[in-house]
Amino acid sequence: MPTTDPNSVGLVSPQKIHFSEPFTLACGHTLPDYDLMVETYGKLNAQKSNAVLICHALSGSQHAAGFYEGEEKPGWWDAYIGPGKAIDTNHFFVVSMNNIGGCHGSTGPTSLNPKTGKAWGSDFPPLRVRDWVHNQAKLADHLGIDQWAAVVGGSLGGMQAMRWALEYPERLRHCVVIASAMKLTAQNIAFNQTARQAIMADPEFMDGHYLENSTLPESGLSVARMIGHITYLSDDGMGEKFGRALRSGSFEQGSDVPVEFQIESYLRYQGSKFSKSFDANTYILMTRALDYFDLAREYQDDPVKAFQQAQCDFAVISFDSDWRFAPERSREIATALLHADKNVFYAEIESPYGHDAFLVPNQPRYEALFSSYMQKVASTCA
Amino acid sequence: MPTTDPNSVGLVSPQKIHFSEPFTLACGHTLPDYDLMVETYGKLNAQKSNAVLICHALSGSQHAAGFYEGEEKPGWWDAYIGPGKAIDTNHFFVVSMNNIGGCHGSTGPTSLNPKTGKAWGSDFPPLRVRDWVHNQAKLADHLGIDQWAAVVGGSLGGMQAMRWALEYPERLRHCVVIASAMKLTAQNIAFNQTARQAIMADPEFMDGHYLENSTLPESGLSVARMIGHITYLSDDGMGEKFGRALRSGSFEQGSDVPVEFQIESYLRYQGSKFSKSFDANTYILMTRALDYFDLAREYQDDPVKAFQQAQCDFAVISFDSDWRFAPERSREIATALLHADKNVFYAEIESPYGHDAFLVPNQPRYEALFSSYMQKVASTCA
Numbered sequence: 001m002p003t004t005d006p007n008s009v010g011l012v013s014p015q016k017i018h019f020s021e022p023f024t025l026a027c028g029h030t031l032p033d034y035d036l037m038v039e040t041y042g043k044l045n046a047q048k049s050n051a052v053l054i055c056h057a058l059s060g061s062q063h064a065a066g067f068y069e070g071e072e073k074p075g076w077w078d079a080y081i082g083p084g085k086a087i088d089t090n091h092f093f094v095v096s097m098n099n100i101g102g103c104h105g106s107t108g109p110t111s112l113n114p115k116t117g118k119a120w121g122s123d124f125p126p127l128r129v130r131d132w133v134h135n136q137a138k139l140a141d142h143l144g145i146d147q148w149a150a151v152v153g154g155s156l157g158g159m160q161a162m163r164w165a166l167e168y169p170e171r172l173r174h175c176v177v178i179a180s181a182m183k184l185t186a187q188n189i190a191f192n193q194t195a196r197q198a199i200m201a202d203p204e205f206m207d208g209h210y211l212e213n214s215t216l217p218e219s220g221l222s223v224a225r226m227i228g229h230i231t232y233l234s235d236d237g238m239g240e241k242f243g244r245a246l247r248s249g250s251f252e253q254g255s256d257v258p259v260e261f262q263i264e265s266y267l268r269y270q271g272s273k274f275s276k277s278f279d280a281n282t283y284i285l286m287t288r289a290l291d292y293f294d295l296a297r298e299y300q301d302d303p304v305k306a307f308q309q310a311q312c313d314f315a316v317i318s319f320d321s322d323w324r325f326a327p328e329r330s331r332e333i334a335t336a337l338l339h340a341d342k343n344v345f346y347a348e349i350e351s352p353y354g355h356d357a358f359l360v361p362n363q364p365r366y367e368a369l370f371s372s373y374m375q376k377v378a379s380t381c382a
Numbered sequence: 383m384p385t386t387d388p389n390s391v392g393l394v395s396p397q398k399i400h401f402s403e404p405f406t407l408a409c410g411h412t413l414p415d416y417d418l419m420v421e422t423y424g425k426l427n428a429q430k431s432n433a434v435l436i437c438h439a440l441s442g443s444q445h446a447a448g449f450y451e452g453e454e455k456p457g458w459w460d461a462y463i464g465p466g467k468a469i470d471t472n473h474f475f476v477v478s479m480n481n482i483g484g485c486h487g488s489t490g491p492t493s494l495n496p497k498t499g500k501a502w503g504s505d506f507p508p509l510r511v512r513d514w515v516h517n518q519a520k521l522a523d524h525l526g527i528d529q530w531a532a533v534v535g536g537s538l539g540g541m542q543a544m545r546w547a548l549e550y551p552e553r554l555r556h557c558v559v560i561a562s563a564m565k566l567t568a569q570n571i572a573f574n575q576t577a578r579q580a581i582m583a584d585p586e587f588m589d590g591h592y593l594e595n596s597t598l599p600e601s602g603l604s605v606a607r608m609i610g611h612i613t614y615l616s617d618d619g620m621g622e623k624f625g626r627a628l629r630s631g632s633f634e635q636g637s638d639v640p641v642e643f644q645i646e647s648y649l650r651y652q653g654s655k656f657s658k659s660f661d662a663n664t665y666i667l668m669t670r671a672l673d674y675f676d677l678a679r680e681y682q683d684d685p686v687k688a689f690q691q692a693q694c695d696f697a698v699i700s701f702d703s704d705w706r707f708a709p710e711r712s713r714e715i716a717t718a719l720l721h722a723d724k725n726v727f728y729a730e731i732e733s734p735y736g737h738d739a740f741l742v743p744n745q746p747r748y749e750a751l752f753s754s755y756m757q758k759v760a761s762t763c764a
Binding site: 183184185186187189190191193194197198201202203219220222223226227229230233235238239241242243244261263264267268271291294323 | 565568571572575579583584601602604605608615620623624625626643645646649673676
């Protein structure tokens with residue numbers, strides 16, 4: 001466990017915060033109370049002006065940086081959060097939470113439904129991105145943070161960041177939107193639907209009540225993850241990493257046994273690993289929130305009108321090989337912001353890593369631009 | 383049934399041809415005998431010089447044109463085969479067959495395994511594209527056709543057409559390769575693997591012996607088809623057709639019931655329909671043949687060297703919105719052919735229909751170019 005790395009936030013542990021007041025969701029359902037799992041890195045300054053909120057994506061959690069006791073791999077965005085990193089914990093107090101509906105300790109489908117005393121399962125109410133944003137605002141209240149220096153997120157996290165700017169314009173100074181979109185395309189929805197279908201078709205899904213039936217829809221969730229995984233990588237990136245290399249042996253005529261390509265066993269391994277550690281109902285809930293998100297829907301489908309609500313500055317970053325959240329989607333955001341007279345910094349990064357690029361370390365241009373924008377943010381915290 | 387359409391080949395019926403001699407596959411397995419389901423359209427001329435072979439793709443069959451008795455929808459390539467159409471049955475004798483391994487009457491996984499007396503199921507030997515080509519050559523022998531005027535195919539069918547040019551250089555005058563590739567990319571293999579995984583994860587798959595167990599892996603095959611379907615359409619095309627339109631009702635806040643996008647129910651319908659009419663083992667076999675295909679593998683991975691075997695002329699056609707068999711793949715074919723000193727006609731068609739474009743009617747430029755090339759072919763039949 002590399003806790004001696006001076007650029008690591010080191011050992012961390014999550015904190016469960018209980019909120020005892022009722023919370024009404026966009027769907028109309030009211031949770032009587034709820035828990036949020038939270039991690040923080042760095043120190044909140046006396047003015048409480050240096051707080052940065054990290055919003056996680058589909059399969060993320062509160063564990064964005066540092067190491068848990070005994071853990072080999074750090075949090076999911078450790079490459080970009082830490083002392084001297086893009087989100088510099090020497091300057092910022094960084095807050096990261098597991099969204100409700102998640103499966104890392106915050107109230108979600110694996111929690112107990114107070115009405116039945118059993119796990120919620122698929123009865124957990126449907127969620128919208130705005131629910132998470134409202135939740136995150138409650139957390140800010142709890143932490144005594146009136147205004148975030150920045151709200152930052154990639155992919156589904158970027159959707160939360162944008163929604164923040166519209167819902168609580170006075171509560172953030174900067175909004176950093178990475179590899180995201182104002183709404184999904186039909187193709188994106190189609191991939192998500194196919195993934196959900198794979199889960200729901202698994203007999204062990206039991207209509208979403210696998211926990212009380214002591215089953216687990218691992219094969220369905222594994223296929224869902226495989227679909228996701230392909231679409232998060234670029235065609236070229238996959239080609240460079242795997243090409244048509246075979247897993248073992250040569251590929252001779254006269255062989256009666258199907259030989260596997262490396263990409264096949266890699267994907268199956270990734271799918272299987274994920275399916276043992278992630279909750280299938282959470283996957284369904286999160287992909288539905290992604291599908292439903294439509295930033296400008298209540299603004300007559302006019303994103304300029306939507307962004308006119310905002311008061312913060314914006315950074316929008318995209319990656320050229322990302323075909324799931326293509327640069328075109330980010331350009332639409334940047335263009336709408338310009339037309340809404342907002343300050344916007346836009347960068348399109350060359351990267352072979354597809355949608356995953358926002359998570360991948362060692363990309364000098366991404367690091368440099370992200371860092372320099374966050375330094376600008378830091379200069380507003382004094 | 384629109385049999386009065388002067389541009390339709392009208393009522394057709396398939397013919398089962400039994401081949402009683404043993405047939406050894408590339409994997410080394412020998413089928414003691416086999417059946418091929420075949421349809422023909424138009425008349426073979428006295429010189430037997432006007433025969434055109436149609437090679438089908440992943441989910442195709444012998445039924446390429448015309449109508450079966452009582453059928454509402456014509457064969458899968460009816461838009462391009464018929465009197466006055468691109469493959470003009472006034473000039474050509476068109477031969478279309480179901481490849482072995484298929485599920486439309488030719489010997490395949492649903493046929494009886496002579497060793498066990500039960501359906502082959504997943505014990506059917508693995509197939510390569512060259513097996514089909516060798517099979518098609520046997521069919522040509524049976525029909526008395528020494529040389530095809532053209533061998534024509536889209537996608538996996540285009541792979542067969544190219545293999546024809548290398549395996550039997552003297553037996554075809556033209557090779558027409560549409561929306562195809564010399565080999566799949568890692569991403570393509572990954573999609574196919576995920577589709578296979580979805581099928582094999584279905585408990586009703588029963589290791590591929592569902593027929594003898596009276597089960598059917600419909601949900602797995604349905605997910606597989608959904609994956610395929612998304613990748614055969616273009617993002618823009620899907621957007622134009624479905625956008626983010628909802629299946630019913632409006633999408634209000636306060637609704638506890640997940641609302642479906644049209645694309646979701648469309649895909650589920652398509653997947654379900656397909657899963658009731660197609661054999662899962664065939665789907666696995668055909669996608670594996672796609673994955674394994676590597677035109678230049680035995681020619682030191684040099685496609686120029688491979689194509690130097692060929693004696694025929696070539697037409698290569700691609701579609702700009704096809705991201706599964708991208709134009710770049712077709713340009714690689716055309717470039718290799720040029721370097722091998724072959725006559726090659728190359729066209730890239732603007733189309734919103736993605737990979738499916740090669741099947742979609744009413745595309746004037748595609749029709750015009752395809753027709754004019756086939757007229758050139760016809761002029762060599764006299």
